[in-house]
Amino acid sequence: MAPSKADFTLLLQLHEKDLSLDDMRRRISQVPEDVAAIQTEIDDEKTKLESVHAKSNEVQAKKKDLETTVAQKEASIKKHEGDLNQVKANDAYKALLKEIEDAKVVIEELETEILELMEVADEVSKEEKGIKSEIEGFTKEREGHIKELETKKTELEAELAKGEELRKGALESVPSELATLYEKTRERRKGIAVSRLHDKSCGECRVMATPQALLDVAKGSKIVMCDSCQRILLPGEKKETEKEAAA
Numbered sequence: 691m692a693p694s695k696a697d698f699t700l701l702l703q704l705h706e707k708d709l710s711l712d713d714m715r716r717r718i719s720q721v722p723e724d725v726a727a728i729q730t731e732i733d734d735e736k737t738k739l740e741s742v743h744a745k746s747n748e749v750q751a752k753k754k755d756l757e758t759t760v761a762q763k764e765a766s767i768k769k770h771e772g773d774l775n776q777v778k779a780n781d782a783y784k785a786l787l788k789e790i791e792d793a794k795v796v797i798e799e800l801e802t803e804i805l806e807l808m809e810v811a812d813e814v815s816k817e818e819k820g821i822k823s824e825i826e827g828f829t830k831e832r833e834g835h836i837k838e839l840e841t842k843k844t845e846l847e848a849e850l851a852k853g854e855e856l857r858k859g860a861l862e863s864v865p866s867e868l869a870t871l872y873e874k875t876r877e878r879r880k881g882i883a884v885s886r887l888h889d890k891s892c893g894e895c896r897v898m899a900t901p902q903a904l905l906d907v908a909k910g911s912k913i914v915m916c917d918s919c920q921r922i923l924l925p926g927e928k929k930e931t932e933k934e935a936a937a
């Protein structure tokens with residue numbers, strides 16, 4: 691049985707439904723990608739904090755080393771001072787005094803170095819605090835965004851499921867020959883099986899339709915395929931003036 695104008699209207703409705711469902715699917719599949727990108731941003735910030743934290747540990751460890759050396763030097767001074775009372779020879783006495791003096795010089799140098807390290811530690815700790823609070827705000831904001839995206843995805847999935855049910859009905863309402871052609875064409879033509887005319891040309895591939903094709907599409911009593919992109923040609927959207935004239 692030849693299709694009627696009403697059948698082509700149903701086909702157009704099916705096509706429009708598919709466009710909107712495909713758009714939903716695209717938006718749903720985009721979400722995990724967007725979430726992963728945000729997660730990477732969060733991880734990068736955390737890496738920044740880890741590196742400052744490592745720097746802080748390094749400074750503390752170095753300071754501890756120097757303090758240990760100071761303590762050793764102080765112990766050796768104490769020992770030498772004790773030894774001073776024991777030695778009788780003048781040379782040995784002088785040598786001990788020199789050792790004590792040398793150790794005191796070294797301690798002074800080490801203490802200067804320790805003070806400098808404490809200043810560095812202060813700065814690193816300030817930097818660490820700054821990054822920490824920055825990350826807290828940043829992470830909170832980004833995690834909020836992830837949550838929004840996931841909520842949107844759940845909503846879209848529910849909407850898609852409903853739409854897919856309605857789509858079944860829309861497909862069944864189209865005569866089977868036309869429906870089969872539509873499904874096959876949709877598969878072959880990247881999901882777009884229908885093309886509406888636009889100024890006598892195919893709306894999808896922009897190739898001009900033949901006068902006969904234009905006539906047949908306008909009549910709406912047989913299936914017309916675009917010669918170029920092999921999609922089902924349907925009448926274009928009516929302009930306001932035409933709609934008024936038709937009314």
Ligand SMILES: [Zn+2]
Nearest residue numbers: 892895916919
């Ligand atoms: Zn075409």
